[in-house]
Amino acid sequence: MSARDRSPAGWAAVPGPLRTGAATSACLLVAAAAIALVGWVLVRLATVTLAVTAALFLTALLYPVAAFLRRLHVPRALSALAGLLLLVLVVAGPLTLVANQAIAQFDDLRRQLLAGLDQLRAFLISGPLNQQQLNAAIEDVTAALQGAAPDPVAGAMTTLQTLAAMATALALLFFFLRDGAGMWEWIVRRLPARRRRRVDAAARAGWRTLVAYVRGTMVVAAVDGIGIGLALVLLQVPLALALAFLTFLFAFVPIVGAIMAGAVAVLVALVSNGVTDALLVLAAVVIVQQLEGNLLEPVIIGKAVRLHPAVVLVAVTGGTLIGGIAGAVVAVPLTAVVYRVVERGLSFVDHDRVEKAMEPPTPKHRGDQQPRPQA
Template sequence: MGEATDRSGGRDRFLDRLPWLLRWAVVGSACLLIVAAGVYVLARIAALLAPLTIALAATLFLAALLDPVANWLRRHRTPPALAALATLLLLLGLLVGAIVLVWRLTADQFSDLAKQLDQGLTRTRDFLTSALPISPGQLDEWTRRAVSGLRSSAPDPVTGAATVAEAAGALLLVLVLLFFLLKDGRPMWHWVLGRTSDRSRPMATHAGGAGWRTLGAYTRGTVMIAAIDAIGIGIALVILGVPLALPLAVITFLGGFVPIIGATVAGSVAVLVGLAAKGPTTALLVAAAVIAVQQLEGNLLEPLIMKRQVRLHPVVVLVAVTAGTLLGGIAGAFVSVPITAVVYNVLRTISEDRRAGAHAPTGAPADPPSRSGPGDATGVAGS
């Protein structure tokens, strides 16, 4: 007993003799390594279960987007199952209608596109060889290597068929999960809260409500911003006479779900199509239009549409997108920023509740900030 006490006291005296900066570095490094190991393990598990992970993420995003519609139907005395089914049918109608509209408006352009692209590629080749220190032979060799690389990376028919079947199964899973989440979201959340203790239940309610509201606000805000980008750039492409303006607008809309990087890539695709089909002058005009629309969206519309609790610093966004891309590819890039925003607001809510409890009078329960939890009428899907 005395030997154990002496040994413990010796360790304490040894730690006390260390500089405070070194002690802070040791503790911080240990915590960082533990957190990083946990995140890495979760990311590897999610990557191994990629179809299920993507389906669950898509279900949560769609539920956060469609939750107000289902809640509105339930407030008008629609049964939960019927409200969830009507919301799901509305989503399918919008998707199918958008696909049919894009195909009808662009099918006639494919016949002329090959001729325009051939002429545009010839003009682009002449422009590059005259403006840059590149010979026509070097350009042809680089083009041949790029085409060969794309052909070698293309999947074989068996792999392509398996990928299509996997995507169809994941889509069906998303629809089924979305229906049950819209229908039974409140009982699911109440079951989760029932597994927590009476002391931690209010904090879990507040944190869950903050996370769900953040996800809903992020999803709806991102859809609105992506739609504004797509409409603005699409109108510019139509005015400039760039072929396939509507599919390019759809690509811009999808790229809007990957902050900063997605908009840049989608704009680059539009510029390349304008360069190949219409020449350098049109490409420069397309680039100017893309930059103007994105600057208007980033500096004016995003602060108005996105709530302050959802907005993250651009450095955090870039780091999150890069980490998500490295861990999960394109799917990781899509979900990295909303996950970061949700985690940040959940931790912020827990910290605020703990501070409120610490400043509460002794012997009296803390009065937490007024927030609608996930079990309230506007808190969670299916509530």
């Protein structure tokens, strides 16, 4: 009796394509529920999630330093500690100084932006735009900027959570630099033997993608911040250092971040120096962004992150809706890593199928097929 005959009468009467669609939909619903559950847990443990994510990003940035020192026969603990010291001295130290100055100038920057929005509204209202809709949009942005003043209690809680996340991230960074390879080998050994090679190759491909993305984005963000900051300094725009740091941070959000940082710089230049300097700042922003998009990203990041701009935009939008700024920063590298892992895993499946198809058939030994002597 076939499987079709053993199935219930109602289910057997359903056409085959509908049965396949129903089974596929059920699998997709289960997968979506699992992803939603994992996302909910990660959001609830936001401090731990951010610490682990930051540690992975920093490990991708600093692992070559630790690996180089180990090749010089430096102990693992000392090589990992050297990576931490390099982070503090070369990266965290200057950024902390710039960030402190930027935070100290935050109120001035906010007032400059509000004044710039008022001037922009007055300029656009004189044109063909709808005054009521424009006033509503400007008022929304103004309310958001005016509400950006930190509440003391909420600011203290945010500071404590940030410090806890930073301490956890630094500790994890030390362990990842020292024992990262051993940790991964331990995980691979716990997998079934027939899947170890495929999982290891897919994960390493994803890791190479993350490394290329983090290093390339760091260089591109530095070039954006230095280029636009230099233009602001030459034009004597106030808050140039704060705006350069803001540009550096926003560069980690693809597409959207560069536009937002450029708009802020142009508005500040408009209200402080006038229309001519604002147009010059806009020209500098466009030149730097064109240099980034057409030269730096293809050369530095290369083909390691192969995502269409439409996919990047959707990923940034979805990440922003789910996790805010942190989600926008993580969305693109996460999408690129998942894509590369799946691509590498599927290539292994196709390779195994080809090898299996090319194997010669195994001869069957049957005693009754031996030649019998003739009488």
